[in-house]
Amino acid sequence: MDLKVNDYTTDDGLTVINVEGEIDVYTAPKLREKLIDLVNKGKFHLLVDMEKVEFLDSTGLGVLVGGLKRVRAHDGSLELVCTQERILKIFRITGLTKVFGIHDTIDEAREKRKSQK
Amino acid sequence: MATVELSFSALPAHVRTARLIVTAVARRSGVPETLLDEVRLAVGEACSRAVEAHLRCCPDEPVRLEMTDGRRFEVVVNDAVPSEGPDGTLPAESSPGSPAWDGLGLALGDGPDSLGLAVIAGLADHLVVSPTPKGVQIRMSWPV
Incomplete structure (x- = not known):
């Protein structure tokens, strides 16, 4: 199954990355390339929408952690939108719920970002 | 008790x-249906780890x-990458308790192998990771 990765930037400067499909050792490089490309283009505030992600393994987690590391080097942020229990469980097992901001919706993430400005 | 064996190129x-x-075999x-996601993810992690190790070596x-089914459903994933320790111990990267396994270490890495084993340990009902003469064996099982 292909991994679909699309992005758009909101008027408040947040780049939303929609990810659809399975993120594993085969498909994760595509997401990694997208995150690196966005950072190279100066997009340092990223929100990864994982509501259509059907599978995520540690390779995918590693890509997200790598993306977080890159944006933090520019005082940026990388947060997630995810309500799927099967995906959230992996973040809990690895302790990454303490590393990533995880929101229920894109709007919630945007509102929280506005309130922190 | 019945056994299904699978062998695939390290891709x-x-x-x-x-x-x-x-x-499919677990089902x-x-x-139980409630455990199938855990089986799928844990075995996928073990296979990913083995594929990456094979691609390197x-x-x-x-x-x-x-x-193998029976009283429990057991999955054994064997790689052919010999352990690097002097006494048949596992390579340093493969232990969730290794120094790389902490929050800061995670934040500094792009895909530490220890993440995969940590996920397996969190999902498998029973887990044994052991060196064999030929490589590393990950043995996981779940109740049926």
């Missing part, structure tokens, strides 16, 4: 195939799986 694209087969073996060697 990332085949890991998904292995996941699908293991899930047929009577693993022996890309022509296949990754081998054994699935």
